[in-house]
Amino acid sequence: MATDVQVALDRSSPVPLYHQVATAFEAAIRDGSLPPGTRLDNEIELAKRFSLSRPTMRQALDQLVQAGLVVRRRGIGTQVIEPPVRRPLQLSSLYDDLIEQGSKPTTQLLEFEAVAADTDRAELLGIKEGSPLQHLRRVRSIDGTPLAIMENWVPADVVQLTPEQLKHSGLYDLMRANGVDFRLAHQRMGATVADAEQSALLEVDEGSPLVLMERVARDSNGQAVDGGHHLYRADMYSFEMTLVK
Amino acid sequence: MATDVQVALDRSSPVPLYHQVATAFEAAIRDGSLPPGTRLDNEIELAKRFSLSRPTMRQALDQLVQAGLVVRRRGIGTQVIEPPVRRPLQLSSLYDDLIEQGSKPTTQLLEFEAVAADTDRAELLGIKEGSPLQHLRRVRSIDGTPLAIMENWVPADVVQLTPEQLKHSGLYDLMRANGVDFRLAHQRMGATVADAEQSALLEVDEGSPLVLMERVARDSNGQAVDGGHHLYRADMYSFEMTLVK
DNA sequence: AAGTGGTCTAGACCACGCG
DNA sequence: GCGTGGTCTAGACCACTTC
Numbered sequence: 001m002a003t004d005v006q007v008a009l010d011r012s013s014p015v016p017l018y019h020q021v022a023t024a025f026e027a028a029i030r031d032g033s034l035p036p037g038t039r040l041d042n043e044i045e046l047a048k049r050f051s052l053s054r055p056t057m058r059q060a061l062d063q064l065v066q067a068g069l070v071v072r073r074r075g076i077g078t079q080v081i082e083p084p085v086r087r088p089l090q091l092s093s094l095y096d097d098l099i100e101q102g103s104k105p106t107t108q109l110l111e112f113e114a115v116a117a118d119t120d121r122a123e124l125l126g127i128k129e130g131s132p133l134q135h136l137r138r139v140r141s142i143d144g145t146p147l148a149i150m151e152n153w154v155p156a157d158v159v160q161l162t163p164e165q166l167k168h169s170g171l172y173d174l175m176r177a178n179g180v181d182f183r184l185a186h187q188r189m190g191a192t193v194a195d196a197e198q199s200a201l202l203e204v205d206e207g208s209p210l211v212l213m214e215r216v217a218r219d220s221n222g223q224a225v226d227g228g229h230h231l232y233r234a235d236m237y238s239f240e241m242t243l244v245k
Numbered sequence: 246m247a248t249d250v251q252v253a254l255d256r257s258s259p260v261p262l263y264h265q266v267a268t269a270f271e272a273a274i275r276d277g278s279l280p281p282g283t284r285l286d287n288e289i290e291l292a293k294r295f296s297l298s299r300p301t302m303r304q305a306l307d308q309l310v311q312a313g314l315v316v317r318r319r320g321i322g323t324q325v326i327e328p329p330v331r332r333p334l335q336l337s338s339l340y341d342d343l344i345e346q347g348s349k350p351t352t353q354l355l356e357f358e359a360v361a362a363d364t365d366r367a368e369l370l371g372i373k374e375g376s377p378l379q380h381l382r383r384v385r386s387i388d389g390t391p392l393a394i395m396e397n398w399v400p401a402d403v404v405q406l407t408p409e410q411l412k413h414s415g416l417y418d419l420m421r422a423n424g425v426d427f428r429l430a431h432q433r434m435g436a437t438v439a440d441a442e443q444s445a446l447l448e449v450d451e452g453s454p455l456v457l458m459e460r461v462a463r464d465s466n467g468q469a470v471d472g473g474h475h476l477y478r479a480d481m482y483s484f485e486m487t488l489v490k
Numbered sequence: 491a492a493g494t495g496g497t498c499t500a501g502a503c504c505a506c507g508c509g
Numbered sequence: 510g511c512g513t514g515g516t517c518t519a520g521a522c523c524a525c526t527t528c
Contacts, residue, residue, distance in 0.1 A: 014505085016516060036467070042494060053518045055300075058495085068429050073465055074495035075526030081429070081467045082371045183490065184313050184326075190483035191436035191454040207452050209436040212483075220318050222281065222326040238435035238457075241486070245428050259524090261497060287513060298499045303514085319514035320507030 005034070007050060018059035021050055025060070029069050029080055040070070040078040068242035103143050107170075110201075111137040112163050114156065121153055124216060125224040132156035136166065139201055146202045147236050153227040158219075171226070172217075180225050187215040189239055192231070202233050209234035250279070252295060263304035266295055270305070274314050274325055285315070285323040313487035348387050352415075355446075356382040357408050359401065366398055369461060370469040377401035381411065384446050391447045392481050398472040403464075416471070417462075425470050432460035434484055437476070447478050454479035 007024040009017060028034045040046065040061075047057035061078060064070045072078045115135045122129040134154045140147050152171060154161065159178040166174065176182065190212045199206040211232040219225045252269040254262060273279045285291065285306075292302035306323060309315045317323045360380045367374040378398045385393045397416060399406065404423040411419065417427065435457045444451040456477040464470045 018516085044494090054520090056517055059516090061495095068431070071428055071463075071465055071467055072495060073526080074524065075493075077494060079467060081463065082469070183316050185488045186313070186485070187488065188483050188485045189434055189456070191456040191479040193438060193452065193454045207438065209438045209454060211434075211436040212479075218326065220316055222316055222324060234436040238433050240431070240433045243430045243432065263497085289513095299501090301498060304497090306514095317514060318507080319505065320512070322513060 009050060017052060018056050018063065021052070021057070021060040022063040025064055026067065026069060029064075030083075034080050036080050036082045038080040040080070042077060066244060068244055105140055105142045105147070107167065108139045108141070109136065109163055109166050110139060111135065112161070112166065115153075117153075121227065125153065125155065125227050127155060127224065134161050136161070136171070138166070138171075145236070147233060149198060149201055149231045151229045154225065158223070158225045175225065181220045182217055182225070183220045183222075185215050185217040187213055189213050191234070194231075198231060202231075204233060204235075211237055211239070213239075254295060262297060263301050263308065266297070266302070266305040267308040270309055271312065271314060274309075279325050281325050283325040285325070287322060311489060313489055350392075351386050351389075352412060353384045353386070354381065354408055354411055355384060356380065357406070357411065360398075362398075366472065370398065370400065370472050372400060372469065379406055381406070381416075383411070387481075390481070392478055394443060394446055394476045396474045400468075400470065403468070403470045420470065426465045427462055427470070428465045428467075430460050430462040432458055434458050436479070439476075443476060447476075449478060449480075456482055456484070458484075 005024055005028045007021055009020055011017065013020070025034070034040075041049070043057050043061060044054055046061075047054045050057065052060075061070070061072065065072060068081065069083075070078050070080055113135050115133050117125070117127055117129055117131045117133050119129055121133065122131065132155070134156055136150075136152050136154070138150045138152075140150060150171075154171075154175070159175050159180055161171075161174065169177070172182065192210050192212045194202060194204055194206055194208045194210055196206055198210065199208060202208075202210075211234050213228070213230045213232070215226070215228040215230070216224055217226040217228070250269055250273045252266055254265055256262065258265070270279070279285075286294075288302050288306060289299055291306075292299045295302065297305075306315070306317065310317060313326070315323050315325055358380050360378050362370065362372055362374055362376045362378050364374055366378065367376065370378075378400055380396075380398055382394070382396045384391055385395060395416075399416075399420070404420050404425060406416075406419065414422070421427065437455050437457045439447060439449055439451055439453045439455050441451055443455065444453060447453075447455075456479050458473070458475045458477070460471070460473040460475070461469055462471040462473070
């Protein structure tokens with residue numbers, strides 16, 4: 001089996017070796033060099049080829065498993081999996097597609113104000129009631145078509161935002177640039193229908209389906225740094241994920 | 246900081262040591278023995294305490310990170326984060342979810358028939374057009390309240406289902422019992438609104454929001470073993486997940 | 491019996507955060 | 510400077526699948 005993946009390993013790079021290797025394999029799988037069903041060499045052979053130890057090679061392969069790109073079975077080997085099929089009809093990840101095509105999302109800032117945390121917000125973010133928050137409400141559009149209404153609450157002590165900044169950058173980019181180190185997020189996805197105001201903002205009929213996402217993001221201290229409530233047009237957005245056992 | 250987690254390690258058990266340790270910590274975190282903010286001992290200390298090597302102890306801690314239970318930072322240490330009401334991403338079915346919550350779901354089998362794969366279905370499952378499939382359509386209720394309309398396509402060569410079995414078990418349980426080894430699933434979530442038939446089945450108003458989930462599950466061979474198209478009442482279902490790093 | 495991945499060990503050096 | 514997690518090595522034994 002030809003598993004001729006080319007890797008230019010840079011041992012002086014800050015990027016871990018296992019990640020360099022995994023990235024190379026991921027690229028080879030995605031561009032078709034390693035078509036679905038391909039059986040990779042065993043990990044000892046691969047480790048030898050890249051002059052790595054077996055544990056390091058394993059760490060790279062584990063990353064591919066986690067990404068849902070290969071399956072591994074003892075006694076059998078490692079095989080490239082069938083990629084998920086994107087159906088052109090119905091719901092599609094138009095947002096991702098447009099981003100890949102080079103379209104630029106634009107953001108309209110509807111509201112930006114300092115507020116005190118009410119009971120719900122305080123509980124959600126794990127902070128004291130009455131704590132100072134920044135509340136923002138935005139509409140994100142792509143090529144002039146509204147895609148989402150995004151409402152966020154950011155604790156004032158995390159970062160001080162300005163309306164000017166928010167017009168030119170995404171919230172998360174902005175927060176990262178200000179030293180916020182996102183580590184994990186809990187999110188919940190559901191569905192709802194557009195009311196009068198929402199339908200006007202998103203340019204859809206009242207009663208149209210919307211994807212609802214609520215998210216709490218935390219930094220490396222475990223401190224909540226953002227609470228988000230987002231509504232997406234269902235005809236322009238769906239959330240794809242790969243679950244690995 | 247008192248990190249007095251008790252573990253009865255069984256080295257003769259088929260359960261890996263790192264998993265035994267991780268499970269013990271997970272239990273301690275979930276039951277409050279290790280409240281949020283608790284700082285664990287460093288991994289070398291922990292390894293010594295459980296008589297494990299450092300890599301094995303690390304593997305256990307990595308599992309906790311992956312589950313979104315702790316954060317680790319070099320130079321700082323390992324800290325327990327907010328109480329994990331959320332469950333991690335995992336392969337599951339609605340039936341499994343409900344069982345875990347202690348509820349008693351019931352299933353009504355609307356349709357069960359042998360069909361040949363049409364173009365869409367063949368592409369979705371990665372099989373030949375015209376291949377024999379089992380098509381089923383069910384309504385899942387909980388305590389008498391309809392929760393979901395579930396439509397599935399299962400290749401005939403994967404498992405032979407019977408209507409009788411489907412009334413008493415979840416589809417995934419049934420398939421597992423027949424030797425199907427689920428390994429991964431690709432799924433997509435979106436939103437839609439109930440049409441006349443759907444609203445009648447789910448006992449909601451026409452135009453009510455529904456959570457749409459499409460899923461392709463694969464076994465350890467990478468073969469597609471189920472294609473599902475599920476509609477959930479938005480007022481009774483949402484999907485929670487934890488994203489790490 | 492041969493080959494595979496899964497687990498485990500006992501070290502080593504490095505990058506980072508802090509005092 | 511010190512302690513922390515992050516990375517990497519070079520082995521070992523085992524469980525499982527296939528022939």
